[in-house]
Amino acid sequence: MSAPESFYDEVGGSPTFTGIVARFYAIVEDDPVLRPLYPEEDLGPAQVRFRMFLEQYWGGPRTYSDQRGHPRLRMRHAPFIIGPAERDAWLAAMAKAIEPAGLTDSARERLWAYLVMAADSMVNSLH
Ligand code: HEM
Numbered sequence: 001m002s003a004p005e006s007f008y009d010e011v012g013g014s015p016t017f018t019g020i021v022a023r024f025y026a027i028v029e030d031d032p033v034l035r036p037l038y039p040e041e042d043l044g045p046a047q048v049r050f051r052m053f054l055e056q057y058w059g060g061p062r063t064y065s066d067q068r069g070h071p072r073l074r075m076r077h078a079p080f081i082i083g084p085a086e087r088d089a090w091l092a093a094m095a096k097a098i099e100p101a102g103l104t105d106s107a108r109e110r111l112w113a114y115l116v117m118a119a120d121s122m123v124n125s126l127h
Helices: 014-029 044-057 063-068 073-077 084-101 105-122
Strands: none
Touching (some): 073 105
């Protein structure tokens, strides 16, 4: 018996995640709420870290942990002030990035439910 297909495989593997994350960062680049939060001028390395994380989370290669160790995402976001406005801007950018990915309704709903939950858990300020 073969192992059940991971969500990563089900949605098309690396090209799907690469596309979503590239579109997301293209929006961040021009977003007046999100762009100032990113410490580096070049968003390329941040884009790679986020793609590796998502691929690993959904059952793809474990490159994120090989390179970055345990995700500890709340701790890694602590240096940035993330209130409801930043969370909403992040989710709005992500919704636009996911739209063209061609996911089935059920895959999109599963991905979206996770992202909303994760974005809520990253809020660290009520400013
Ligand atoms: C890193 C902002 C939500 C995953 C970062 C960075 C910023 C940021 C400014 C630093 C960029 C870098 O140098 O890597 C935000 C904001 C969010 C948010 C404003 C709004 C709620 C999320 C969510 C996830 C996520 C929901 C996961 C589903 C990551 C990852 C990194 C990262 C994996 C790189 C961590 C590392 O250093 O290895 N984020 N983020 N972020 N974010 Fe977020």
